Amino acid sequence: MPANPLPLTEPTAADFRAWHRVQSAALAHDRPGEPVPTQDDVRARLTEPVADSRLVLWLVRGAGEEAVATATLRLFSQPARSDVAEVEMTVHPAHRRMGAGSRLLFTVTEAARAAGCRSMVTEVMAGTSGEGFLATRDFRPVTRLTWLRLAMDEVPERIHKLPDVPHAGYRLAGWEGGAVPDGLAASFARARQDTAGPSAGGRDAADAPWAEARVREAAEAVARHGDHLLAVAAVCEVDGEVAGYTELVVPAARSGRARQYDTAVLPAHRGHGLGLWLKAAMLRRVRAEHPLITEVLADTADENRHMLAVNTALGYRPQRRTVRFRLELRRR
Numbered sequence: 487m488p489a490n491p492l493p494l495t496e497p498t499a500a501d502f503r504a505w506h507r508v509q510s511a512a513l514a515h516d517r518p519g520e521p522v523p524t525q526d527d528v529r530a531r532l533t534e535p536v537a538d539s540r541l542v543l544w545l546v547r548g549a550g551e552e553a554v555a556t557a558t559l560r561l562f563s564q565p566a567r568s569d570v571a572e573v574e575m576t577v578h579p580a581h582r583r584m585g586a587g588s589r590l591l592f593t594v595t596e597a598a599r600a601a602g603c604r605s606m607v608t609e610v611m612a613g614t615s616g617e618g619f620l621a622t623r624d625f626r627p628v629t630r631l632t633w634l635r636l637a638m639d640e641v642p643e644r645i646h647k648l649p650d651v652p653h654a655g656y657r658l659a660g661w662e663g664g665a666v667p668d669g670l671a672a673s674f675a676r677a678r679q680d681t682a683g684p685s686a687g688g689r690d691a692a693d694a695p696w697a698e699a700r701v702r703e704a705a706e707a708v709a710r711h712g713d714h715l716l717a718v719a720a721v722c723e724v725d726g727e728v729a730g731y732t733e734l735v736v737p738a739a740r741s742g743r744a745r746q747y748d749t750a751v752l753p754a755h756r757g758h759g760l761g762l763w764l765k766a767a768m769l770r771r772v773r774a775e776h777p778l779i780t781e782v783l784a785d786t787a788d789e790n791r792h793m794l795a796v797n798t799a800l801g802y803r804p805q806r807r808t809v810r811f812r813l814e815l816r817r818r
């Protein structure tokens with residue numbers, strides 16, 4: 487392997503096949519039993535544009551042209567987010583502990599630095615090679631997450647009835663994709679921005695056009711993959727504003743596994759059981775509108791005790807744990 491692999495600027499069909507080989511071998515080794523993405527999934531993830539960001543790709547081949555390792559670096563164009571890049575590296579299990587990961591990380595780090603980033607973040611399975619590797623490479627653990635799985639046929643009946651239980655002062659609303667009902671668009675955008683934390687880029691909450699554009703972009707990104715973004719909101723009946731919301735993505739095939747996205751209740755409305763109410767309403771909607779969905783996957787930060795309690799009440803069971811790491815990039 488050359489000391490400094492070059493980014494893959496025009497990947498060929500053979501490159502995608504090689505990439506898929508590394509990913510599927512690593513998945514079978516690191517997370518046995520997990521569904522392996524198809525070659526089309528891999529190609530789509532690497533080539534489809536995501537709003538506000540671009541991917542730099544590296545594919546490392548060995549002396550015999552066999553695929554050894556892959557890396558992606560996501561660089562954000564929006565000034566508020568461009569400081570932090572996201573990295574994902576995978577070394578084929580047959581080629582680990584021979585320095586390939588370290589050399590590739592050096593290349594990726596140099597590229598992030600050259601792009602003006604101040605830090606890189608990544609997420610790895612707890613207790614796997616990735617954790618050991620990153621810890622020896624100056625990455626700092628920042629968040630521990632639990633991934634939970636809910637089998638749709640194990641949702642307790644009382645959960646399906648919960649949306650009918652009135653929550654004084656609130657009503658439920660629902661929509662799909664970017665079709666936020668009139669009158670809720672601005673307050674939904676604000677709620678999303680207020681609760682999104684640093685990923686919202688620290689914009690002023692009053693910057694409404696920006697926040698509404700982000701809602702549309704997020705919905706468009708999901709639609710580009712052919713998937714369906716469902717949203718349920720709790721609306722405060724006093725001021726008509728969104729008090730909390732939950733989002734879930736149903737895959738294009740409308741069957742199998744759905745992914746829970748963000749759920750948040752604004753601080754002023756916490757303590758009224760809205761989180762459980764919202765998520766129960768979403769599950770009932772999934773059961774009614776997408777009967778072939780068999781399970782939902784969610785990730786929750788371990789410090790988020792309330793959300794873990796809500797998920798447990800819904801019937802979710804822990805499946806695996808991951809750790810988010812961050813590397814500060816010192817200026818040279």
Ligand SMILES: CC(C)(COP(=O)(O)OP(=O)(O)OC[C@H]1O[C@@H](n2cnc3c(N)ncnc32)[C@H](O)[C@@H]1OP(=O)(O)O)[C@@H](O)C(=O)NCCC(=O)NCCS
Nearest residue numbers: 574575576577582583584585586587588615616618619622
């Ligand atoms: C993490 C990963 C990229 C490491 O690749 P690699 O080619 O094996 O890494 P290196 O050979 O350069 O290892 C460098 C050092 O990292 C540490 N390390 C690597 N694997 C480790 C493990 N399983 N346990 C503990 N430490 C480990 C060691 O200090 C190692 O040096 P040593 O072999 O001299 O002891 C690879 O195991 C992998 O693809 N894992 C799955 C995906 C992942 O977790 N990626 C994380 C980064 S985004």
